[in-house]
Amino acid sequence: MNLPQWLEYLERLHPSTIELGLERINKVASKLPIDFSGIQVITVGGTNGKGTTVTMLSAILEAAGMRTACYTSPHILRYNERVRLGDRYATDAELCESFAKVEAERGDIRLTYFEFGTLAALQLFSDYAPDVAILEVGLGGRLDAVNILDPDIAIVTNVDLDHMDWLGDTREAIGFEKAGIYRAGKPALYGEKDMPASVLERVNEIGATLYARGRQYEAAENGDGTWQWQGQGEDSAGNAVTYPALPLNDYPLDNCAVAVQAITLLAPQVTPAQIAHGLTHAVLPGRFQVFDRGYPLILDVGHNPHAARRVAQQVSERFPGRQVVLVTAMLADKDYRAVMSLYRALHPLWYVAGIQEERGLQGKMLYNCLSESGETGVHCNTTVAEAFEAAEKACRALAVDEDNAPVLLVTGSFFTVAAVMELL
Numbered sequence: 001m002n003l004p005q006w007l008e009y010l011e012r013l014h015p016s017t018i019e020l021g022l023e024r025i026n027k028v029a030s031k032l033p034i035d036f037s038g039i040q041v042i043t044v045g046g047t048n049g050k051g052t053t054v055t056m057l058s059a060i061l062e063a064a065g066m067r068t069a070c071y072t073s074p075h076i077l078r079y080n081e082r083v084r085l086g087d088r089y090a091t092d093a094e095l096c097e098s099f100a101k102v103e104a105e106r107g108d109i110r111l112t113y114f115e116f117g118t119l120a121a122l123q124l125f126s127d128y129a130p131d132v133a134i135l136e137v138g139l140g141g142r143l144d145a146v147n148i149l150d151p152d153i154a155i156v157t158n159v160d161l162d163h164m165d166w167l168g169d170t171r172e173a174i175g176f177e178k179a180g181i182y183r184a185g186k187p188a189l190y191g192e193k194d195m196p197a198s199v200l201e202r203v204n205e206i207g208a209t210l211y212a213r214g215r216q217y218e219a220a221e222n223g224d225g226t227w228q229w230q231g232q233g234e235d236s237a238g239n240a241v242t243y244p245a246l247p248l249n250d251y252p253l254d255n256c257a258v259a260v261q262a263i264t265l266l267a268p269q270v271t272p273a274q275i276a277h278g279l280t281h282a283v284l285p286g287r288f289q290v291f292d293r294g295y296p297l298i299l300d301v302g303h304n305p306h307a308a309r310r311v312a313q314q315v316s317e318r319f320p321g322r323q324v325v326l327v328t329a330m331l332a333d334k335d336y337r338a339v340m341s342l343y344r345a346l347h348p349l350w351y352v353a354g355i356q357e358e359r360g361l362q363g364k365m366l367y368n369c370l371s372e373s374g375e376t377g378v379h380c381n382t383t384v385a386e387a388f389e390a391a392e393k394a395c396r397a398l399a400v401d402e403d404n405a406p407v408l409l410v411t412g413s414f415f416t417v418a419a420v421m422e423l424l
Contacts, residue, residue, distance in 0.1 A: 003092040006099045007079055014112045020143035025115045029148055031105040032119065034126045036133065041149050042262060045137035045178045046157030046191065048307045049255040052287050053157055053191070054134045056251065056259040060278030061132055062087065064270040069130040071121045071146065073114065073138050076286050076301070076418045083121045085128050090121075098123045114138050118145040132266070140167050142180020153262050154181040154208075156199065157191040157255055160306035161335070172198045182208045187265050191258035211261050219257035227253060231261045233268050243272050247280050250288040250318075252310055286417040288314060291424070295395050295405035296322075299421065301414045303330060305338040311411055312342050319407045323398055324348040327391045327420070328412040329384050332361040339412070340369050348409070349394060350378040353387035355415045363387075384419035 001009065042057060044050045051072050058068040067086060075081035083090035098120040102111075111119070118138075125133050135146040141156070159175040167174045175196030182188040188208035190199060195212055203210045211217060217231025226245040233239035241264050249256065256279060263270050283289075288311065291297040296319060302311050315324060326348035330336045352366035367380040381387040391408055399405040410420045 001096065001099075003079065003096055006096055010099075010113045010116050013116065014110045016112065019112050020140065022143060022145070022148055024109050024111055025119060025145050026148055028102065028106045028109055028111065028115075028119060029122070032101065032123055034119075034122050036122075036126060036149065039125070039130060040132045040153075040266060041151040042132060042134045042153045042155065042266065043137065043146060043149070043151035043181045044134065044155045044157065045141040045144075045181050046155070047160040047162050047174070047178075047304065048302070048310070049157040049191070049252055050136045051284050052251045052282070053155060053255045053259050054136050055284040056256065056278060056282040057132075057134050057262060058084070058278075059282035060259065060263050060270060060275050061267065063274040063277040063281070064267060066132060066267065067128075067130040068132050068134060069125040069128055070134045070136075071118070071125075072136040073117075074414055076414055077421055079117075081285070082117065083124060085124070085130075090124055094124055095120060112145075115145045122149070137178075137181060140174075140177040140180070142177050144181075147181055150183055151181065151186065153187045153189065153266055154183060155189040155191065155258055155262060156181070157258060158306065159192075159196050159199065160304065162304040162306070171196045175199045176202065179203070182206060184208060187211055187262075189258050189261055191254045211265070213254060213257055217257065217261045219253055219260075221248065221253065227256070229257055229260050231257075231264060233264050243275065246272070247276050249279050249282065250290065250314070251282070285421070286414070293392075293395075293408075295399045295408060297408045298410065299417045300409070300411045301417050302411055303334050303339075303413050305335055305342060308339040308342040308411070311409070312346055315346060315407060315409060322404065323406040325351065325391045325395050325398075325406050325408045327351045327353070327384065327387045327408070327410045327416070328366065329353040329355045329363065329387070329416045329419075330361050330366065330412040331355060331357070331359045331415070332365075333359055334361075334413075336361060336366060337369055340366065341373065343411075344370075344373065344375065346409075349391075350375060351381060351387040351391040351394075352378060353381040353384045353416075355413060356383065357415060360415070384416050385423060388420050388423060 070084040080089040175198040179202035190212040193214035324346040354363040
């Protein structure tokens with residue numbers, strides 16, 4: 001089978017898209033020749049910022065001459081984006097070969113799409129033998145497929161309300177699930193200052209070593225395009241490390257800071273210059289990705305209030321005073337009312353649309369939500385492509401000069417960003 005045929009097969013294999021639990025995947029993993037001896041593992045969980053943190057970790061380690069392999073999800077345009085070997089994506093042939101190995105060993109065990117893909121990625125990483133494998137949690141942490149491996153370092157970027165049908169409807173409940181990737185005696189990193197009590201309880205219960213922003217490490221902007229980091233090296237009893245002038249990038253400082261803390265613990269030989277190089281060369285499609293089209297075009301897959309707050313703040317800080325033209329479409333199971341409320345602070349011209357997927361929200365629902373909140377001049381479209389075309393036309397009409405050109409922001413979902421990327 002070719003890759004599209006394999007992916008179609010994986011979608012049919014299990015009756016549910018999601019079924020949390022490690023029993024099935026552990027049974028199949030035990031039959032596969034997956035050998036991670038000699039490979040250090042970093043597992044990255046959290047509500048937002050997982051992919052960017054993985055990307056920065058990889059870029060820094062690669063700059064230091066170390067081989068990395070990264071597993072992230074979901075993809076935007078091609079499944080291959082989920083499995084990265086060094087500076088390249090896994091090829092169709094490599095993925096198909098690995099899928100075949102998993103299929104040969106699973107017997108009558110029905111794996112979910114994500115479980116099957118995770119085992120295939122781990123099989124590929126075993127053969128590739130990187131120095132460091134960096135794994136992004138798919139959903140939650142405690143019962144997520146990547147949690148079958150014991151990480152040398154585990155990171156929870158942040159905790160906010162998302163996937164509540166699966167993880168619970170409070171930050172404490174969700175924090176408990178996400179902290180399930182921590183291991184006894186190993187570094188347990190937390191990326192934001194507001195840490196749920198359930199995360200700290202998990203750390204104390206298992207005897208992990210906590211490194212949390214505002215406690216064991218800290219970061220602050222210098223005001224000149226750089227930021228400073230202070231934290232701890234391998235000796236948590238007092239081996240202080242300081243980097244006074246690291247370059248800012250377009251990713252949240254929380255994520256940058258937790259990545260630097262992880263690097264300082266895992267690979268203390270990495271130099272400040274290598275960290276700086278990795279921070280400035282870490283690029284992940286669809287995460288505050290900026291294109292110049294005569295006006296700035298920003299693509300961001302943020303799909304919950306925590307992400308929307310961050311994107312709105314970034315747009316305001318980077319493009320102060322600019323007119324914002326906003327193209328958005330969301331999934332029905334997201335808190336779209338809260339997301340729309342946060343983007344109202346940008347005073348945008350609205351171009352809303354529907355997502356043509358089973359979980360997609362109709363554009364008229366976003367239109368009604370905005371109209372009820374007092375927004376006027378909201379343009380409603382059937383598809384993202386139609387909304388983007390209309391928004392681009394508006395931007396061209398408003399782009400009188402480059403310094404004051406409008407900003408076109410596309411956000412709300414991976415599906416939203418993918419639909420626009422296919423047009424670029």
